[in-house]
Amino acid sequence: MLGLNKKDTTLLLVVAILTLCAPFILNPFPEGSALAQFNAGYPDLMQRFVIFGIFAIGFNILFGLTGYLSFGHAAFLGVGSYSAVWMFKLLSMNVIPAIILSMIVSGLFAVVIGFVSLRRSGIYFSILTLAFAQMSFNLAYSVLTPITNGETGLQLTLNDPRILGMSATADGSIPVTSLFGLEMRSTYQMEVGAWLFQFNAGYYLCAAIMLLAFYLAIRIFRSPFGMMLRAVKSNQQRMRYTGLNPRPYTLAAFVISGMYAGLAGGLMASMDPLAGAERMQWTASGEVVLMTILGGAGTLIGPVLGAGFIKYFENIFSKINDNVLHSWFSFLPDGLEDFIVTIVHPFIGKGWHLTLGILFMLVVIFLPGGLVEGGQRIARLFRGKKTANTSKTKTEPAE
Amino acid sequence: MGILEVKGVNKRFGGLQALGDVNLSVRENTVHAIIGPNGAGKSTLLNCLVGKLIPDTGSVMFDGQSVLGRQPHEINQMGISRVFQTPEIFGDLTVMENMMIPIFAKRDGAFRMHAVGNMMSEKGIVEAAEKMLVDMNMADKRDMHTASMSRGDKRRLEIGMCLAQEPKLLLLDEPTAGMARADTNNTIDLLKQIKEERDITIAIIEHDMHVVFSLADRITVLAQGTPLVEDDPQNIKGNPKVREAYLGETA
Ligand SMILES: Nc1ncnc2c1ncn2[C@@H]1O[C@H](COP(=O)(O)OP(=O)(O)O)[C@@H](O)[C@H]1O
């Protein structure tokens, strides 16, 4: 279907179903219950899941296929956000032109940064991209203030000269982003017993775009172009002496992944129309590297899993505080309760980075293929039992 | 005029004269062997032909055009394929993918953005690659990852990948170096078969005299960066200068 083989079609369908049903799946616990803390089915967070999913899918096209590790991809995310906000300020509150512009501008940035950085490979390439991103961050923070609004960040105001649309609504507030009139913030709430499910227009737009981005990534992975990118990673020497020029291949991959990042940035601004320089900081560049490696670099679904995993941690673990812990362990004798809370304390709330760091180390050491490899191992455990039984009855020699 | 004409090539590495006034002419559809003791400059000469090194002086003409100043991939697209001293293949890819890449390169040139093209619809490429795998006697290894193959198989695949491009000139740098006896014999048989079945010019660097004398139509002996003699195999065998160059080294 859609030019995909059976396995890839199944994968795409599963991802589609999961994203469409996310408001249910991510809200398994009834409101007000002790575990409601772990619910992730609210619009903000779901939007972040899929937007960072797009970011990581794009990053994986570069890193997973060619092996070129960019440490500056957040620059494209930031550029995408700024472009989108400018489009809201100048043209219209419709998200489509904003998203298109953010992809074009980040693509142009990627051509320039990629052209220079790809003259080197390995660690030097990483450092060059890092330098570019840091440069962009600092420029956005200071010199380019007229464009970026410096420290404050770029925001909508009541006197934006919006060509198609009004500067302010009738009641004197700033208009909201929309898709041909459908407001991105509009949310349908569904109460089922003690559960509350939220269906947000913005989330579904992001989810649809993520599915499109994912589909395109599968096509790229399976295309002759994708094979050439894997050839770049495998042996550039052989490639050159086979009449192929690795440079334009890596540049094309770099620009594509830069545009994915720009798209993610544009979507962020479309959900919440503001853009700040911190979006370009090196920590943000590092985060997408973590997502991709944690999920499984070079696999199709890995980056999406990694993005979801990290965003879940960031938003859920960081909100657990000592009070919550005390309420969980209140069944224990007082002394023991305090003891356990003290032990757990560094790993939660502001300490969620510690938990994530430890998990990341464990994954890299024991599951070099990331979460995807973990999943495969579990699947093999189950399947292994079955094949072990059947192989006993086989008599022909194993090949 | 040969298909490959090397004239007055010099190459220095610091104080070392690796190549000194090398002249070489390889005639079309022959196997031309370049022999010589270790460090004679054979690999350096080869590197000057494929764009890996640029000679300090001299000219290298292939098929009437100069190769100097061109990138390796451009020289390859002119029709020169190269087999390396240690097999260079795509270790993370399957045998079939390894074989498809040179065929894509032949059809599409140095770069083509077929990003959403479908591998399944590339029937011509798939068929050509499968045919070459059969020719190389590797059809059973089609979906294997190359990293786990023996040196002999890697060499066989690399030669197949070069042939798949239908090059005018095939360069081989010690294709049997470091191989087990069985793998060496396999490779020799393969090369003999290629020589018989295909219209192709081959320039081969080889240490194994047995290999050289059973394959070559013409032999150039290189010593200390300079051609000693160029002659037919039967004349080379008895040549006292060659004996000296070789025996002096191996004794
Ligand atoms: N890149 C290089 N830099 C410096 N010296 C080199 C380089 N490549 C080869 N040489 C030297 O040039 C001489 C010829 O080397 P080479 O062409 O590899 O010999 P052969 O292949 O005949 O054994 C040797 O003395 C070698 O050390």
Ligand SMILES: [Mg+2]
């Ligand atoms: Mg050599």
